[in-house]
Amino acid sequence: MQVTVRLFAGFRIGRFKEETRQYDAPVTVKQIVTELGIPEAEVGIIFINGRNASIDQALAEGDALSLFPLVGGG
Numbered sequence: 164m165q166v167t168v169r170l171f172a173g174f175r176i177g178r179f180k181e182e183t184r185q186y187d188a189p190v191t192v193k194q195i196v197t198e199l200g201i202p203e204a205e206v207g208i209i210f211i212n213g214r215n216a217s218i219d220q221a222l223a224e225g226d227a228l229s230l231f232p233l234v235g236g237g
Contacts, residue, residue: 164188164224166195171231174201192228193218207233 169181178199186195192209196218208231209216222228 164190164222166190166222166225167227168195168199169227169229170199171229173232174199174230186222188224189221191219191221192216192230195222195228196230201230205232207231 164186165183166186167181167183168179170178184195192211193203196203196206203218206218208229209218209220210229210231211220211222211226213227213229216228
């Protein structure tokens with residue numbers, strides 16, 4: 164199945180901005196995060212098709228996954 168993965172901020176460094184990738188169903192957000200080498204603890208916001216999602220949520224054919232890192236500051 165095809166999933167569009169969008170990375171933001173520091174997650175793009177050494178990776179990509181947006182890419183349509185092929186996965187065997189079922190695939191979860193956690194599996195994609197692991198495959199991309201992103202530490203789970205650094206993931207701040209997850210959207211699937213523009214809606215808030217969890218790390219354990221499964222994706223469907225044609226979904227768009229957006230991953231944002233934690234934001235720091237003061």
